[in-house]
Amino acid sequence: MLLTGAQIIMECLLEQKVDTVFGYPGGAVLNIYDALYEYRDRINHVRTAHEQGAAHAADGYARSTGKAGVCIATSGPGATNLVTGIATAYMDSVPVVAITGNVNVDLLGLDSFQEVDITGITMPITKHNFLVKHIEDLADVLRQAFQIAQSGRPGPVLVDIPKDLTAKKYEYQKQAPLPLLPVHYPSDEHLRQAAQMLQNSRQPFLYLGGGVSLSGADKEAAAFAEKLDAPVSASLMAQGAFDAHNSRYMGMLGMHGTKTSAEAIKNCDLFVAVGTRFSDRVLCNAGLFARNCPILQIDIDAAEFNKNIDVDLRLEGDARQVLTGLLSLLPQQNHAAWMEQVHAWQKAYPLTQAAEAGVLPKDVLETLDKLTDSNAILTTEVGQHQMWAAQFYKFRRPRQFLTSGGLGTMGYGLGAALGAQAGNPKAKVINVAGDGGLHMNCNELATVAHYSLPVVELLLNNSVLGMVRQWQKLFYDNRFSQTTLDTNTDFCKLAEAFGVKAYRIKTKEEIEPTLKEALAQQGPVLVDCWVDKDVNVLPMVPAGASVEDPMLEM
Structure with missing residues (x-):
């Protein structure tokens, strides 16, 4: 032809x-x-x-x-x-x-x-x-x-x-798609060594990275956690790779991880990492990371072994295939005392937010989670709102949380949301944004309006570049250089100019009814939610500190 x-x-x-x-x-x-x-x-x-x-x-x-x-x-x-x-x-x-x-x-x-x-x-x-x-x-x-x-x-x-x-x-002659290129699989000897490490552990910690979602290994990861009888933490990229409703789930680990995960890594006797590259935002101080235990790393990319941190045993291969192999070798483990201790930390160190008055991001996101039964696809820009979305929305499955983790791209979320909505027309897609990020990509409101994509733009509007300002507060003696967004943009009028329906939330009492109405719309919606500029992302591990010792207040 x-x-x-x-x-x-x-x-x-x-x-x-x-x-x-x-x-x-x-x-x-x-x-x-x-x-x-x-x-x-x-x-x-x-x-x-x-x-x-x-x-x-x-x-x-x-x-x-x-x-x-x-x-x-x-x-x-x-x-x-x-x-x-x-x-x-x-x-x-x-x-x-x-x-x-x-x-x-x-x-x-x-x-x-x-x-x-x-x-x-x-x-x-x-x-x-x-x-x-x-x-x-x-x-x-x-x-x-x-x-x-x-x-x-x-x-x-x-x-x-x-x-x-x-x-x-x-x-031109039509052809079938080329088969995917083969990947490495660990030797039987390495699998047996790993299985022995797992059996010898009495206080294991299972950490999941984005590779678990990419390989479709969420079911194998859940089965592995049960068989290992271990608590589970996930990276920012792995939100949804393990059901956040599961009592084993401790939340994120790293710079803005939970205190429960910090205590668990301090006390575990084996750290099992699956599909993660050990980002600096997870390690914080690499010299102090998991220093009291051996590390077993499973990853498809050999370049990620011993790159950011030395590990004791590495298994190169697809996460789903390697976990399947380990499941066949590992007898059922029982770590009741360890799990009881983890649950005690969860009760002692819940994620909280405090403010004198007004709307808390925690309340907004937990209400959103309730109204969507934890089933929406969330995209984000980058900053405080990104961390709050990861902390307070309880993702159930992989591919629910789309965020720029490695590059940290402000302006990512709205484009990603319209792409997710186009690929999942029956899903509820919500972009959680900050006002800094929305200023960078507000032109794509024209796109969602033109194609009548029912994307919800949930704006946590604090009139500042919140994450940068938070660092200025901690380490620059409150010198808020260029982080106050005094542009006076009326985001509701802006959205309406593009043909997007707009709502505003200014009080706690308005959160649930406004979100409920916005979620019921068949076309694109913007919700301008005013939050206090001094609400911070906590816990937080300061630069150079150990991931084991996060700050719980500022």
């Missing part, structure tokens, strides 16, 4: 069962967009207000569905506007395929209009990238891009396609 390069791109997307793409048209991708018009009954295109929103939307689609997300941008500034979104996906291991246009092949390297070396720019933040210079390579490159993005530890792949290739014709 003789097709243009643009049509070959469409057919390759259909091979991969891609149903939705996100992007923004421009000169170098005119042929691709002409093909999208032709294929509009088979591939849904969501035009965002900005290319960065398209990258975040593809990311949110991928995180929430488990399928690769796809975004499209033109050459030059269109391509560079994707960079922050690509880096966000890279840091959090999200399978995204970014397709960019470029100038004609004979104009490459001549500083042509809207030309940029996007493969050179994105090399450090992609699993792989391609510049396609020959039409005969186009289909195979696209197939490889999806294979690489989804194999092993997932991540973004960029394919840069000169405009003249999208107009040329070439013979």
Whole structure:
């Protein structure tokens, strides 16, 4: 079948069962967009207000569905506007395929209009990238891009396609998607060593990272926790990988983790880490982390072993497969006294917030949790609201919490929410935002309004850059340099200008009825919730301190 390069791109997307793409048209991708018009009954295109929103939307689609997300941008500034979104996906291991246009092949390297070396720019933040210079390579490159993005530890792949290739014709033959690349599996000897470590433990600590969600290992992780008879903590990226309603769950570990998790790591005799890269926000002071016990690490990426912290035994492989192997070797354990101690810490150190008056973020998020039966998909921007969402919403399953953990990208959440809503049309999707983050991406309110996506934008509005201000309070003697957001933006009027229905919460009594009404709407909604600027994220481990000793008050 003789097709243009643009049509070959469409057919390759259909091979991969891609149903939705996100992007923004421009000169170098005119042929691709002409093909999208032709294929509009088979591939849904969501035009965002900005290319960065398209990258975040593809990311949110991928995180929430488990399928690769796809975004499209033109050459030059269109391509560079994707960079922050690509880096966000890279840091959090999200399978995204970014397709960019470029100038004609004979104009490459001549500083042509809207030309940029996007493969050179994105090399450090992609699993792989391609510049396609020959039409005969186009289909195979696209197939490889999806294979690489989804194999092993997932991540973004960029394919840069000169405009003249999208107009040329070439013979296309349909193919099945390439199989995922094989991953390593631990030796029987290493599995037996791990099983022996587990059996010797009397006070084990099970810590789950984002890899548990990515591998679909949540059921195996729950069964493993039961068989090991251990308490469980999860990273920011692993919220929902273990049901927060389960009495074994202690909350997060790390800079803003719970006091229960801190006590557990101080007293455990074995630390079992599954699918985590030991981020500095988890370790805090690496020299003081889990210093009283051996560490068993399970991870699909060999580069993560002994990178941030030395471990005693490493099992390289997919989390689901490795946990399945360990379950078959491990007899049922019984650590009743240890679990009783953990439950005592949970009662002694609950997560609390205090304020003289007004609306507490804890009350807002716990009410949201109740009204949605812990089943909504939450996205976030980055800052205090992000931590409060992780602390007070009780996620039940993987792919419910979409947040920028590694790169910490302000402006991520609204784009991710519209991507998640497009991929999960029957789900309730809520973006928990701060006013700083919303100022960065409010243009995407136009997108959710245009497509009538029923996203709820829950704004925790404290008129400051709260997390940065919190550090200024602790370590800079209350010198609040440029963290007071005195812009006087009326977010309700702003939302309404975009065609988004808006509500405002200013008192505790307004929380439940307002949220209930907002959640019942069939279209996009913004809820402007005023909270005190001096409500802090606690617990908190100060820089350089041990994760075992978080501050409980400021």
